[in-house]
Amino acid sequence: MKTLIFIILLQTILIVSKVYAESSLPDQTFGNCLNDYHYRFGDPNIPVADLTYGPKHPLFLTVLKNYVRNLRFYNDSTRKPVLIVTAGEVSHVQGAILCAKARGLELRIRSGGHDYDGLSYNSDKDFVLLDMSNLRSIEFDPSLDTAWVGAGATLGELYYVIANKSDVKAFPAGLCPGLGTGGHFSGGGYGAMMRKYGLSVDNIVDAQFIDVNGKALDRNSMGEDLFWALRGGGAASFGVVMAWKIKLVPVPEKVTVFTVSRTVEDGATNIILKWQEVSDKIDNDLFIRLTLSVTNATKSGKTVKGTFTGMFLGGSEKLLEVMNSGFPELGLNKTDCTEMKWIESVLYMFSIPKDTPTSVLLERIPKQLIYLKRKSDYVQEPIPKTGLESIFEVMAENEKVSMAWNPYGGRMSEISDKETPFPHRAGNKFLIQYSANWFEPGNDIADVYLNQTERLFEAMGPYVSKNPREAFLNYRDIDIGTNANSTYDEGKVYGTKYFKNNFERLVSVKTRVDPDNYFRYEQSIPVRSG
Numbered sequence: 001m002k003t004l005i006f007i008i009l010l011q012t013i014l015i016v017s018k019v020y021a022e023s024s025l026p027d028q029t030f031g032n033c034l035n036d037y038h039y040r041f042g043d044p045n046i047p048v049a050d051l052t053y054g055p056k057h058p059l060f061l062t063v064l065k066n067y068v069r070n071l072r073f074y075n076d077s078t079r080k081p082v083l084i085v086t087a088g089e090v091s092h093v094q095g096a097i098l099c100a101k102a103r104g105l106e107l108r109i110r111s112g113g114h115d116y117d118g119l120s121y122n123s124d125k126d127f128v129l130l131d132m133s134n135l136r137s138i139e140f141d142p143s144l145d146t147a148w149v150g151a152g153a154t155l156g157e158l159y160y161v162i163a164n165k166s167d168v169k170a171f172p173a174g175l176c177p178g179l180g181t182g183g184h185f186s187g188g189g190y191g192a193m194m195r196k197y198g199l200s201v202d203n204i205v206d207a208q209f210i211d212v213n214g215k216a217l218d219r220n221s222m223g224e225d226l227f228w229a230l231r232g233g234g235a236a237s238f239g240v241v242m243a244w245k246i247k248l249v250p251v252p253e254k255v256t257v258f259t260v261s262r263t264v265e266d267g268a269t270n271i272i273l274k275w276q277e278v279s280d281k282i283d284n285d286l287f288i289r290l291t292l293s294v295t296n297a298t299k300s301g302k303t304v305k306g307t308f309t310g311m312f313l314g315g316s317e318k319l320l321e322v323m324n325s326g327f328p329e330l331g332l333n334k335t336d337c338t339e340m341k342w343i344e345s346v347l348y349m350f351s352i353p354k355d356t357p358t359s360v361l362l363e364r365i366p367k368q369l370i371y372l373k374r375k376s377d378y379v380q381e382p383i384p385k386t387g388l389e390s391i392f393e394v395m396a397e398n399e400k401v402s403m404a405w406n407p408y409g410g411r412m413s414e415i416s417d418k419e420t421p422f423p424h425r426a427g428n429k430f431l432i433q434y435s436a437n438w439f440e441p442g443n444d445i446a447d448v449y450l451n452q453t454e455r456l457f458e459a460m461g462p463y464v465s466k467n468p469r470e471a472f473l474n475y476r477d478i479d480i481g482t483n484a485n486s487t488y489d490e491g492k493v494y495g496t497k498y499f500k501n502n503f504e505r506l507v508s509v510k511t512r513v514d515p516d517n518y519f520r521y522e523q524s525i526p527v528r529s530g
Contacts, residue, residue, distance in 0.1 A: 042095075060084065066364075114180065136152040138153055174189060183236070183474075195409055196285055196411055255339070255341070275290055375434040406432075433472075
């Protein structure tokens with residue numbers, strides 16, 4: 001009896017959802033187009049009407065906000081999509097592309113929503129939001145050498161599923177479990193194993209892709225130029241990635257992690273000088289992130305604290321040998337070190353409390369949303385002591401902003417800067433992420449954080465890459481240029497900062513596969529002019 005009641009209730013919910021979806025479509029013609037395409041080509045067991053939300057649907061705002069990760073781009077005055085399509089299979093994606101294009105609607109593509117300037121769920125024009133969060137299957141080959149990962153899967157889900165298959169397999173990707181693989185991989189994707197195995201894109205061997213004409217392609221049928229562009233060039237400029245085929249990498253049964261903090265009062269400046277010298281040259285199994293933040297001094301005023309967080313692909317005894325030889329200035333002791341499984345180190349590196357079950361990685365919706373701003377820089381020469389002291393003074397005056405310095409070297413320096421669109425390889429010592437987070441709404445409050453971020457960014461100018469001042473695509477920053485008029489010249493401003501000399505090849509691929517520039521947004525790859 002309970003089973004029968006459940007079935008009747010489920011059928012009722014589906015019918016009501018379908019009625020709401022169809023009645024709330026702002027453009028019934030678009031709805032008819034989407035439904036007709038699915039009827040002709042889709043899986044009848046996954047009707048698109050059940051996964052489509054117009055502004056009048058009672059779940060519209062919930063579905064929209066589920067994958068908003070920056071509240072700066074979600075408020076009462078923010079333009080909302082005219083329709084949300086939470087695709088459940090390939091025909092939903094194909095139909096969304098073809099129907100939106102035919103009706104002059106922009107298409108924004110969202111997997112995890114972590115793009116820092118909200119471009120995957122925001123536009124100043126009427127747009128359809130194609131939400132990929134339902135497309136999150138993860139399928140391994142029998143040998144556990146490769147896996148197909150749906151673009152809507154999060155890194156946390158991927159890590160969790162890998163760890164449940166094997167204690168000695170992993171994948172090199174980001175430190176934040178909530179990142180959607182669709183956008184993260186297409187922008188490069190780095191994490192604590194990049195010095196050993198490179199970026200996520202360096203370990204991707206195939207992709208399932210839908211182009212501007214709704215055609216389903218894989219690596220063989222799309223050709224090497226487009227496959228090259230998708231791995232680090234920002235896939236949303238070219239079409240929609242449905243899934244990535246990744247190559248898993250070996251890890252030891254135990255890795256070692258540590259965190260050591262020192263303030264300027266404790267001699268952090270000299271330790272940071274040494275970190276700059278050795279962090280990109282030390283053992284490739286070792287990744288040491290340096291986070292700089294402002295804290296209260298023990299005597300008076302403010303001081304800068306350096307937090308060194310490391311992950312080593314091996315045991316603590318070997319790690320101590322490496323550190324005592326290459327970086328004794330940090331003073332790492334055995335009591336600072338903790339051995340654990342690789343999957344446990346994922347939680348550690350994201351500051352998830354010890355003894356938290358690894359199943360927390362499956363949580364897709366954060367407990368608290370924040371307002372934020374991020375920027376990026378690359379450093380190619382060590383910053384001298386006088387430079388560090390100057391920077392620390394600026395930080396003390398702009399205490400709401402922190403920096404994370406992420407070391408390169410190792411495998412990152414061995415891969416050619418032409419191998420993928422991601423050009424920041426040999427010659428870069430570390431990547432900087434500038435971070436400002438706040439929790440209260442209001443332009444006045446936002447301006448405080450944004451202005452402080454900009455002041456620190458300006459103060460770093462003498463010490464970072466130049467001509468161009470390089471930037472990391474996954475740390476999306478519209479301050480470095482936007483493409484309001486969809487021109488090549490506008491696109492080149494930010495394009496050369498993200499991609500350097502690879503920008504021209506990306507433009508060539510874009511011009512060939514999307515000549516009418518349908519897949520465009522504020523920082524998309526432009527088509528060739530003329």
